[in-house]
Amino acid sequence: MNEPTARRRDVTVADVAREAKVAKATAARSLGGYGAVSDDVRQRVQAAAEALGYHANGLARSMNTGRSNTIGVIVGDIENPYFGLAMRGITDTAKAAGYDVILANTGEQLDAEIDAARVFVEKRVDGFIVAPASFTLTDHLSDIMHSGRPLVLLDRHVANLDDVDVIEVDNEKVAHAAAQHLIDRGHERIAFITTLELGSNPYQAGDELGVSSVSARVNGILAAMNTAGVDNSERYLRFGANSGSGVKGVTRELMQLEEPPTAIIASDSLIAMGVLGELRELGLTVPDDVSFIMFDDFEWATLISPALTVIAQPVYEVGVAAATRLIARIEGRVTGEPIQVFPAALVHRKSVAPPRVVGRDDA
Amino acid sequence: MNEPTARRRDVTVADVAREAKVAKATAARSLGGYGAVSDDVRQRVQAAAEALGYHANGLARSMNTGRSNTIGVIVGDIENPYFGLAMRGITDTAKAAGYDVILANTGEQLDAEIDAARVFVEKRVDGFIVAPASFTLTDHLSDIMHSGRPLVLLDRHVANLDDVDVIEVDNEKVAHAAAQHLIDRGHERIAFITTLELGSNPYQAGDELGVSSVSARVNGILAAMNTAGVDNSERYLRFGANSGSGVKGVTRELMQLEEPPTAIIASDSLIAMGVLGELRELGLTVPDDVSFIMFDDFEWATLISPALTVIAQPVYEVGVAAATRLIARIEGRVTGEPIQVFPAALVHRKSVAPPRVVGRDDA
Numbered sequence: 263m264n265e266p267t268a269r270r271r272d273v274t275v276a277d278v279a280r281e282a283k284v285a286k287a288t289a290a291r292s293l294g295g296y297g298a299v300s301d302d303v304r305q306r307v308q309a310a311a312e313a314l315g316y317h318a319n320g321l322a323r324s325m326n327t328g329r330s331n332t333i334g335v336i337v338g339d340i341e342n343p344y345f346g347l348a349m350r351g352i353t354d355t356a357k358a359a360g361y362d363v364i365l366a367n368t369g370e371q372l373d374a375e376i377d378a379a380r381v382f383v384e385k386r387v388d389g390f391i392v393a394p395a396s397f398t399l400t401d402h403l404s405d406i407m408h409s410g411r412p413l414v415l416l417d418r419h420v421a422n423l424d425d426v427d428v429i430e431v432d433n434e435k436v437a438h439a440a441a442q443h444l445i446d447r448g449h450e451r452i453a454f455i456t457t458l459e460l461g462s463n464p465y466q467a468g469d470e471l472g473v474s475s476v477s478a479r480v481n482g483i484l485a486a487m488n489t490a491g492v493d494n495s496e497r498y499l500r501f502g503a504n505s506g507s508g509v510k511g512v513t514r515e516l517m518q519l520e521e522p523p524t525a526i527i528a529s530d531s532l533i534a535m536g537v538l539g540e541l542r543e544l545g546l547t548v549p550d551d552v553s554f555i556m557f558d559d560f561e562w563a564t565l566i567s568p569a570l571t572v573i574a575q576p577v578y579e580v581g582v583a584a585a586t587r588l589i590a591r592i593e594g595r596v597t598g599e600p601i602q603v604f605p606a607a608l609v610h611r612k613s614v615a616p617p618r619v620v621g622r623d624d625a
Numbered sequence: 626m627n628e629p630t631a632r633r634r635d636v637t638v639a640d641v642a643r644e645a646k647v648a649k650a651t652a653a654r655s656l657g658g659y660g661a662v663s664d665d666v667r668q669r670v671q672a673a674a675e676a677l678g679y680h681a682n683g684l685a686r687s688m689n690t691g692r693s694n695t696i697g698v699i700v701g702d703i704e705n706p707y708f709g710l711a712m713r714g715i716t717d718t719a720k721a722a723g724y725d726v727i728l729a730n731t732g733e734q735l736d737a738e739i740d741a742a743r744v745f746v747e748k749r750v751d752g753f754i755v756a757p758a759s760f761t762l763t764d765h766l767s768d769i770m771h772s773g774r775p776l777v778l779l780d781r782h783v784a785n786l787d788d789v790d791v792i793e794v795d796n797e798k799v800a801h802a803a804a805q806h807l808i809d810r811g812h813e814r815i816a817f818i819t820t821l822e823l824g825s826n827p828y829q830a831g832d833e834l835g836v837s838s839v840s841a842r843v844n845g846i847l848a849a850m851n852t853a854g855v856d857n858s859e860r861y862l863r864f865g866a867n868s869g870s871g872v873k874g875v876t877r878e879l880m881q882l883e884e885p886p887t888a889i890i891a892s893d894s895l896i897a898m899g900v901l902g903e904l905r906e907l908g909l910t911v912p913d914d915v916s917f918i919m920f921d922d923f924e925w926a927t928l929i930s931p932a933l934t935v936i937a938q939p940v941y942e943v944g945v946a947a948a949t950r951l952i953a954r955i956e957g958r959v960t961g962e963p964i965q966v967f968p969a970a971l972v973h974r975k976s977v978a979p980p981r982v983v984g985r986d987d988a
Contacts, residue, residue, distance in 0.1 A: 341713060364727045
């Protein structure tokens with residue numbers, strides 16, 4: 263029964279002892295699996311515990327064993343299929359090693375991440391996997407490390423945590439390759455759309471952004487454009503696309519410029535859906551009116567017409583590597599470098615073509 | 626530093642007391658916010674706690690207040706965007722009410738659900754939101770309720786829990802409407818594909834399946850077909866589409882039958898992607914060769930050609946309602962019925978047309 267007025271009262275060791283007609287210390291020894299207890303007593307205590315629905319006090323148990331066999335994972339946005347797939351890699355690995363996984367979602371908000379870290383410390387997780395919301399504000403992550411709980415950063419590194427484990431993707435290299443591919447087809451006006459919020463200042467080339475994976479993408483795109491001699495290469499960068507008029511509003515604003523971009527790179531698959539939806543609203547066709555590349559590869563990208571050229575990240579493998587590394591840390595058997603960088607691949611399909619208005623001699 | 630050999634040792638109240646040069650009981654009163662403590666002492670204790678990185682012992686605190694302000698959510702598959710969106714409804718609501726949310730993913734495995742429930746009880750969550758993996762095997766859910774922790778079932782009801790709160794969608798009604806729409810356009814050979822595993826026996830009409838929302842869909846589809854006088858209406862039902870050859874294999878098997886279905890209903894958006902990908906592999910076109918309807922509505926469904934006719938569930942609202950109900954239970958201020966059923970809508974787009982081979986006189 264789920265009585266609204268029911269006052270929760272957890273069954274205690276004292277309750278079990280009373281039911282089993284043994285001393286409390288005896289019941290505690292039996293339930294905790296330590297000290298000498300006769301088989302008869304153990305059976306009576308076990309039966310009483312089951313009858314009363316006694317649940318081991320997780321904290322007390324973890325203070326005895328030093329472990330709760332639980333991993334805490336903190337991600338930015340579980341609606342982003344990237345994190346859903348990474349979570350499967352984490353949970354598959356954790357389960358095989360005998361660990362439970364509990365997850366918190368921050369909506370990419372630093373205060374929510376700090377709060378989740380506190381909750382997980384209170385819940386006595388054995389270790390953390392975190393996709394940090396901020397590149398620089400990491401005191402709470404430092405606290406985790408100082409408490410002796412292993413920490414592995416997922417998808418993003420941070421500025422000031424020495425020797426922290428990081429599992430990430432080489433975003434700069436693959437972003438450079440994507441931009442170079444567009445440049446090779448004749449594009450100079452290349453937009454990049456991310457939901458990452460910029461601080462109070464406008465973006466200046468070389469600025470370190472709040473999320474390292476996004477910084478790397480911007481750096482890779484701009485490097486390719488600068489090498490190709492494109493002026494004012496950052497003018498089509500768009501940040502904070504979830505706020506204000508949203509991804510659709512940003513897309514509209516870009517495409518209604520006097521000189522609109524001839525190619526768009528979307529920083530994840532959710533952004534991509536918004537961009538493509540708005541392009542259709544505007545009556546624009548990919549790739550005839552604008553070329554398009556998206557980070558991440560999910561099956562719908564091959565179902566739409568034209569099939570999308572994408573940047574395929576090894577997302578599941580990143581999750582597996584993060585959990586493997588964390589569990590090795592927890593169990594004190596770590597080898598290898600703290601930072602593992604996975605390659606990503608530019609997958610060519612049908613959403614890139616030369617721009618209508620060719621702006622370069624070599625196109 | 627993330628030293629592999631570091632032995633975790635949590636900072637205790639005794640450490641804080643020593644650092645602040647006060648008695649342990651005084652430090653405990655000050656940290657716990659109860660009893661009389663001078664401002665000077667409170668400031669010294671606070672400073673010591675911050676210097677040492679003291680984290681409140683969550684369990685001890687919850688034994689004082691009776692609450693941990695944490696909700697435990699257990700879902701079947703966080704890769705399914707349905708659960709991602711429901712989670713946003715839950716976390717938005719919980720955050721506004723001052724609760725943290727921790728999540729566990731079961732992969733629709735009962736043993737993983739039982740394990741997650743145990744972990745969350747040990748972690749002393751205040752209440753549970755669960756999308757149960759089994760309609761009948763619910764002892765662990767009964768245990769949760771008996772422990773006095775409120776429980777709200779999400780998306781699915783179960784057989785034997787009296788008075789449990791349930792937030793679900795009227796799947797039978799909307800599935801009936803979807804099948805009726807297909808029948809009205811002339812279809813008799815209607816397939817339904819779900820990843821839900823059947824038990825050891827073949828499906829018999831009227832069988833209660835392991836997940837109530839899927840049972841309701843099957844019942845709605847078969848009821849519409851039976852009313853329309855379609856014989857052998859269950860012959861195109863396919864269960865367990867994630868095992869064996871997967872969704873693609875099931876789709877291929879169906880379409881290579883001597884009498885293949887003329888319409889397919891996919892039970893979620895992940896299944897839909899697999900079906901559509903395989904239809905394309907087979908060189909079949911929607912809706913010319915086969916009509917198609919999918920449960921759930923995400924933006925890619927409008928980006929593909931043809932845009933998909935879908936069953937739009939109020940997923941975010943279901944999450945909000947589940948969290949609202951649970952928090953009301955936790956705080957002892959519940960009103961209204963325990964079961965809330967939300968309507969879903971059949972959204973007509975372009976993926977349904979009359980079958981090529983018309984099988985009915987009235988088509």
